[in-house]
Amino acid sequence: MSAFIAAFRFQLQLIRNDLDYLLDIATAPVYTVIFLSIVEHAGRPDLAVHAVLAPALITLWWQSLSTSGEVIDSDRWYGVLEPLVATPASLYTVVLGRISGVTMLSLFAFVESWVTARILFGITVPVPHPWLFAVAIVVTGFAMSGTAAVMAGLFVRTRTARTFQNSLSYPFFVLGGVIVPVALLPDWIEPLTRVVFLSWSADLLRDTLTTGPVVDPTVRLGIIFALGAVGALIGRKLIDALLDRVRALGTLSEV
Amino acid sequence: MQTIRVLRYSIINSFQDFSSMFTIKAYLTGWLLRVLAQVTFFALIGSLLGSEEKTHFLIVGNVVAVGAMVCHSVSASTVWERWSGTLPLLFSAPSRPLIVLMGRSFNWVPDAMFSATGAFLIVGTIFGLPMPLPEVLWVFPLLLVTIVTTYGVGLFLGSISIRAPESRNFISRIATTVTMAIAGVNVPVDFFPSAVQSAAYSLPATHGLLAIRAVLAGSTPSTVMGHLIATVLTGAGWYLVAIASFRLFEATSRRTGSLEFG
Numbered sequence: 001m002s003a004f005i006a007a008f009r010f011q012l013q014l015i016r017n018d019l020d021y022l023l024d025i026a027t028a029p030v031y032t033v034i035f036l037s038i039v040e041h042a043g044r045p046d047l048a049v050h051a052v053l054a055p056a057l058i059t060l061w062w063q064s065l066s067t068s069g070e071v072i073d074s075d076r077w078y079g080v081l082e083p084l085v086a087t088p089a090s091l092y093t094v095v096l097g098r099i100s101g102v103t104m105l106s107l108f109a110f111v112e113s114w115v116t117a118r119i120l121f122g123i124t125v126p127v128p129h130p131w132l133f134a135v136a137i138v139v140t141g142f143a144m145s146g147t148a149a150v151m152a153g154l155f156v157r158t159r160t161a162r163t164f165q166n167s168l169s170y171p172f173f174v175l176g177g178v179i180v181p182v183a184l185l186p187d188w189i190e191p192l193t194r195v196v197f198l199s200w201s202a203d204l205l206r207d208t209l210t211t212g213p214v215v216d217p218t219v220r221l222g223i224i225f226a227l228g229a230v231g232a233l234i235g236r237k238l239i240d241a242l243l244d245r246v247r248a249l250g251t252l253s254e255v
Numbered sequence: 256m257q258t259i260r261v262l263r264y265s266i267i268n269s270f271q272d273f274s275s276m277f278t279i280k281a282y283l284t285g286w287l288l289r290v291l292a293q294v295t296f297f298a299l300i301g302s303l304l305g306s307e308e309k310t311h312f313l314i315v316g317n318v319v320a321v322g323a324m325v326c327h328s329v330s331a332s333t334v335w336e337r338w339s340g341t342l343p344l345l346f347s348a349p350s351r352p353l354i355v356l357m358g359r360s361f362n363w364v365p366d367a368m369f370s371a372t373g374a375f376l377i378v379g380t381i382f383g384l385p386m387p388l389p390e391v392l393w394v395f396p397l398l399l400v401t402i403v404t405t406y407g408v409g410l411f412l413g414s415i416s417i418r419a420p421e422s423r424n425f426i427s428r429i430a431t432t433v434t435m436a437i438a439g440v441n442v443p444v445d446f447f448p449s450a451v452q453s454a455a456y457s458l459p460a461t462h463g464l465l466a467i468r469a470v471l472a473g474s475t476p477s478t479v480m481g482h483l484i485a486t487v488l489t490g491a492g493w494y495l496v497a498i499a500s501f502r503l504f505e506a507t508s509r510r511t512g513s514l515e516f517g
Contacts (some may be wrong), residue, residue, distance in 0.1 A: 007412040014417075018421075019421055019422055019425050020421075020424055020425065022425075023424055023425055023428050026425070026428075026429065027428055027429065027432045030429075030432040030433060030435075030436050031432065033436045034435055034436045034441055035300075037302070037436070037442045037446060037447075038300055038309075038313075038441050038442060039304070040446075041443075042304045042306065042309055042448050044304055047303065047304070050303070085429060101297070166285075166286070167285040167286060167288055167289035168289075169292075169293075170289055170292035170293040170295075170296050171288060171291060171292040173292070173296050174292055174295060174296050174299065179296075179299075179300060179303070180296075180299040180300060180302065180303045181303075184303060185301070203463065234307060247511065
């Protein structure tokens with residue numbers, strides 16, 4: 001646990017000195033303008049909830065995705081990967097701690113979206129179910145960290161996989177229903193969306209922002225948590241297997 | 256003659272760079288998939304709005320936005336030249352470094368054209384975008400002019416990022432999202448306050464997009480020509496600003512000795 005917390009704090013310190021880590025957070029207000037201008041121009045203020053929530057989810061995904069791809073790579077670049085692996089702390093725990101630091105920071109995008117909507121469009125999006133909304137955000141953050149751990153495990157296994165890092169954004173924004181609910185997608189695609197935690201998170205968060213009862217909140221939170229936990233376990237397996245292999249072959253520097 | 260030779264080698268170099276980034280398979284299954292998903296994402300917002308007209312508007316706008324996004328990658332690739340440690344050598348060579356820097360990112364132009372054309376044809380077909388013949392054939396040269404002129408914007412971004420290499424991704428990303436927000440990509444430019452409209456009309460992508468929308472709407476040739484001329488003029492303006500900015504960087508670097516070998 002201490003390794004996780006140390007990695008978490010270390011990542012927050014890194015973020016202060018690296019502009020790239022703030023990239024997605026800086027663009028969240030612009031995405032809010034894009035989505036709100038679309039729904040406002042169309043005369044559909046009822047869709048403001050979709051427009052305000054989407055930039056936050058996009059930022060969360062993008063930030064975690066880019067960090068998961070960079071974290072081991074940058075350690076190798078700075079020559080600290082070998083000493084890190086030689087310490088008693090698990091590499092996986094360190095990676096998860098660092099990703100969690102970024103994930104926590106990117107949750108600030110929720111605040112940015114709401115403030116942008118208020119200041120630039122005069123729109124206030126109420127939160128009729130504040131406690132459920134808060135819990136859903138925390139569980140979504142957990143699921144994001146778990147999913148990013150899978151990506152970290154995959155990205156580091158093959159260098160060509162890094163080529164795809166930049167490509168895992170919009171396909172998942174569609175499958176995750178970040179602005180358009182997955183129920184509106186073609187039927188054949190819906191089973192695929194259900195293994196993407198974002199689709200559950202986006203639907204649940206939208207429901208917490210509308211009046212009326214939220215259906216099956218515990219079950220839906222449980223599914224988001226479970227998908228995140230499965231991701232975290234797969235990520236652990238991938239990173240542990242990779243370490244076993246490079247230790248046996250003595251090729252850590254080539255990771 | 257020497258200028259053309261240097262420019263040609265620089266452009267060849269840019270394609271070599273590009274081929275080290277992508278295999279054809281990775282490009283088609285990775286990058287192109289992302290581009291198609293990006294335009295589809297916005298097209299689906301049109302479906303959410305329940306308007307076929309909005310869906311088609313969003314598709315055309317985001318096709319052009321994809322082209323601009325790729326052109327803005329000049330911000331990063333210009334910095335690669337600095338990282339590779341060749342700038343001091345280029346500055347001491349008899350030819351102008353400006354020529355090299357203007358050519359070394361040219362790979363993004365065909366990339367932008369291919370990405371935008373692919374998105375237009377594939378996503379447009381999926382969502383039933385009307386493509387009347389022969390008008391639709393004009394879309395492709397207009398798209399090319401828009402991309403070539405937006406490359407001038409990318410060069411300007413590169414001239415800024417080469418001074419602050421750590422901000423290369425920041426600059427291109429902000430430029431792309433701002434373009435998506437104000438350039439008439441998702442809503443007409445007149446939706447925004449006049450100050451924002453002025454900023455939007457300084458971008459060639461705004462005028463190029465208007466030209467493409469005009470062609471698809473069956474507007475008169477003079478209307479299309481007006482937008483096309485505005486695209487070329489604003490693009491030329493960005494090329495001039497980029498050249499001035501690169502020259503200033505060159506002069507300052509020589510005077511202060513601030514260039515390093517990688």
